[in-house]
Amino acid sequence: MELVTPDIGLIFWMTLSFALLMAILKKFAWKPILQGLKDREESIKESLSSAEKARDEMAALKSDNEKLLDEARLERDEIIKEALATANSIKDEAKADSSKISGKMLEDAKTLINSEKQAALAEIKEQVASLSMEIAERLMRRNLSDDKSQRELVDQFIKDVNTN
Amino acid sequence: MQIFESIQSHLTRCILLTIFTFGMTISGSLSAADPGSTHEEKEELNVGELIFEHVLDAYDWHILTWKGHHVSVPLPIILYSAENGLEIFMSSKFEHGHVSYHGYKLEHGHILAEDGSSFYDLSITKTVAAIIISILILCWILIAAGNAYTRNKDQAPKGVQAIIEPLVIFIRDDIAKPSIGKDYYKYLPFLLTAFFFIWINNMMGLIPIFPGGANVTGNIAVTMVLALFTFVITTINTNKNYWTHIFNAPGVPWWLKFPIPLLPVIEIFGVFSKPFVLMLRLFANITAGHMIILVFVSMIFIFGNMNIWAGYGTSVVSVLFSTAMLMLELLVAFLQAYVFTLLSAIYFGMAKVEDHH
Numbered sequence: 040m041e042l043v044t045p046d047i048g049l050i051f052w053m054t055l056s057f058a059l060l061m062a063i064l065k066k067f068a069w070k071p072i073l074q075g076l077k078d079r080e081e082s083i084k085e086s087l088s089s090a091e092k093a094r095d096e097m098a099a100l101k102s103d104n105e106k107l108l109d110e111a112r113l114e115r116d117e118i119i120k121e122a123l124a125t126a127n128s129i130k131d132e133a134k135a136d137s138s139k140i141s142g143k144m145l146e147d148a149k150t151l152i153n154s155e156k157q158a159a160l161a162e163i164k165e166q167v168a169s170l171s172m173e174i175a176e177r178l179m180r181r182n183l184s185d186d187k188s189q190r191e192l193v194d195q196f197i198k199d200v201n202t203n
Numbered sequence: 204m205q206i207f208e209s210i211q212s213h214l215t216r217c218i219l220l221t222i223f224t225f226g227m228t229i230s231g232s233l234s235a236a237d238p239g240s241t242h243e244e245k246e247e248l249n250v251g252e253l254i255f256e257h258v259l260d261a262y263d264w265h266i267l268t269w270k271g272h273h274v275s276v277p278l279p280i281i282l283y284s285a286e287n288g289l290e291i292f293m294s295s296k297f298e299h300g301h302v303s304y305h306g307y308k309l310e311h312g313h314i315l316a317e318d319g320s321s322f323y324d325l326s327i328t329k330t331v332a333a334i335i336i337s338i339l340i341l342c343w344i345l346i347a348a349g350n351a352y353t354r355n356k357d358q359a360p361k362g363v364q365a366i367i368e369p370l371v372i373f374i375r376d377d378i379a380k381p382s383i384g385k386d387y388y389k390y391l392p393f394l395l396t397a398f399f400f401i402w403i404n405n406m407m408g409l410i411p412i413f414p415g416g417a418n419v420t421g422n423i424a425v426t427m428v429l430a431l432f433t434f435v436i437t438t439i440n441t442n443k444n445y446w447t448h449i450f451n452a453p454g455v456p457w458w459l460k461f462p463i464p465l466l467p468v469i470e471i472f473g474v475f476s477k478p479f480v481l482m483l484r485l486f487a488n489i490t491a492g493h494m495i496i497l498v499f500v501s502m503i504f505i506f507g508n509m510n511i512w513a514g515y516g517t518s519v520v521s522v523l524f525s526t527a528m529l530m531l532e533l534l535v536a537f538l539q540a541y542v543f544t545l546l547s548a549i550y551f552g553m554a555k556v557e558d559h560h
Contacts, residue, residue, distance in 0.1 A: 041259060042490070045424035048281075048324045049260060052331040053428040060338045060400065065392040068345035072371055073391060075352025082357045 170200065248508060250501040258418050258493050261312055261329040262294040266413050273299055276413065278332050282307060282314065284322030294326075330425065333417030337403050345399065374398055374544060382548035383555075390551050393436055397429060398544040405489060405536030409529060420539070421489035423482070430482035433547040437478075441554040448556070449474065477550055481543060488539050492532055499524070 174196055178189075264276035277295035290305055300309040306317050316322055327335075344363055351364040360368045374395055379387040404419040419425055447453065449470040451460065459466045503521050507514020 042255070043423050043486075045427050046260060046324075046328075048326055049328065049330055049422065049424035050428055051325055052327070053334060053425050054431075056331075056334050056338055057396070057400065057428060057432065060341065061392060061396045063342055064345055064396050064399075067342075068349035069371075069392045069395050071349040071352045072345075072367065073375070073388070075356065076368070076372065076375075079357050 170196075248501065248504050250498065250505065253501060254494055254497040256312070257497055258421060258490055259312065260418075260422060262297070262309065262314065262326060263299075264329050264332060264413060264417070275299075276332075278327050278329065280307075280314065280324075280326040282322050282324055282326070284316065284320060286320060287316075287322070329417050330419055330422050333404070333407065333415075333419045334425070336414055337400065337407055337419065341399055341403055370398070371395060378541075378545050378548045382545065383552040387548075390436070390440075390548065393432065394544050394548055397432070397547060398540050401429070401485065401543055402537060402540035405539060406533070408489060408493065409532050409536065418490065418493050420485055421493055423486050426482045426486040429485070429543065430478040433481055433550060434475075434478035436547075437550045437554045438474075440551065442556075444556055445554050477546075481546055485539055485543055488535060492535055496525075496528060496532075 174193070177196070178192065262280060263278055266274045266276065268274065277293040280290070280292055280294050280296075282290040287306060290307070292304060294309075296302075296304040297309040300311075303309075303317055307314050307322075308317055309315075314324060314326070345367065348364045348367040351360070351362065355361075375387070375391060379391055379394055383390055401420055404425075407415040408418055408420065410416055450467050452466055452470070455466055499521060503514050503517045506517045
């Protein structure tokens with residue numbers, strides 16, 4: 040039957056043209072297409088993996104930063120604490136020192152005053168003694184007959200002392 | 204594989220229950236049934252002849268017959284015989300079989316030497332011309348797609364590239380890779396070419412007018428060559444295991460191989476039956492599709508001959524079903540290309556099966 044009898048001429052042309060088509064397409068179509076697909080798939084894969092890597096790196100960096108920040112914060116706190124402690128101790132010391140100094144100054148002032156007072160008192164005593172001696176001498180030298188002249192004498196004497 | 208065969212038989216059953224037509228082809232094709240006919244003879248409708256005229260190869264590409272005149276594309280005829288040498292002329296020289304030319308005549312679509320001598324016929328027939336047209340279209344589309352890959356490298360596909368790419372990926376990832384295994388890459392050019400060639404020719408066969416309409420993939424010579432390509436590629440890429448399994452299958456009782464080598468005979472039969480089935484499946488599916496359409500188109504005219512109103516009535520139904528049929532045929536066109544490619548890939552994979560005993 041003609042329908043199922045292959046024709047020699049058709050077999051010849053079909054073989055030739057199909058082989059030719061395959062050769063042409065292999066060189067100009069399948070090769071660039073398959074290569075292009077492969078390249079694109081690889082580049083996508085590569086970009087995805089590099090994006091992943093970048094993300095991981097970012098995360099690592101972030102956690103590093105966090106850690107650094109935490110450390111810095113801790114350090115800052117410590118420094119502040121230390122500074123406060125130092126400041127307090129300095130203040131306390133200063134307070135203690137100043138009170139000590141002022142106490143000492145007060146003490147010094149007191150002793151000085153005391154000694155000055157003693158010296159003044161001694162001087163007064165001496166002067167009183169010498170004045171009394173002088174008064175007594177003058178009284179004795181003058182004739183003191185009445186109270187009035189005595190009084191005058193004392194006044195004059197005191198005036199003398201004052202002028203001194 | 205069985206799934207597709209069952210789908211196919213189901214489709215055929217559906218088709219048989221349906222009336223199809225394609226209105227465009229009716230007038231031209233039917234009046235072409237007998238070129239020399241008078242008006243009265245035209246009324247006699249030979250459906251069988253009509254159908255075979257459409258399904259078989261021809262020396263010219265008939266488009267339509269207008270008021271008794273054939274409008275067809277003449278094709279070159281190439282003949283060689285030892286006595287007459289090489290003869291190349293256009294098929295129009297035969298004037299549709301009315302005159303002989305250089306000692307050759309055209310009778311019932313066959314070229315015969317008037318003196319009865321034998322010769323080689325390498326004519327560019329309708330099928331060859333259709334193959335050439337489809338090859339040009341394929342080259343144009345696929346090379347354009349190929350160039351797009353070098354032009355915009357690593358970019359998202361666009362245009363024709365975006366149409367071709369999913370199919371290429373489909374054949375690579377869903378046919379070649381799972382069926383063949385690790386060195387699938389070297390089989391890809393054949394698989395891709397076969398797929399696109401079969402598909403485009405199936406599709407062109409559905410177009411009723413000139414650049415289409417030729418029954419390329421429904422021609423046994425065409426499917427035979429395709430199957431032979433698969434067979435040759437399978438055979439030259441076999442490994443030792445493949446032949447061991449054929450001639451001395453391991454794990455099989457000795458009495459199946461000696462004294463009567465039952466299993467080797469069956470296996471050798473299998474080697475040839477695989478491409479044979481490949482050839483027949485594509486041929487039968489596409490030819491059957493074309494024939495069934497034509498049978499039901501002819502129904503309009505069979506009814507029309509009985510009663511003109513019956514013909515009109517049938518045509519309404521036929522046109523409605525033709526739409527459904529063409530959709531079905533679109534599916535079949537893809538399916539058969541897919542099945543051929545898949546089975547070829549499976550045979551390639553079987554030829555290099557690893558020893559797992």
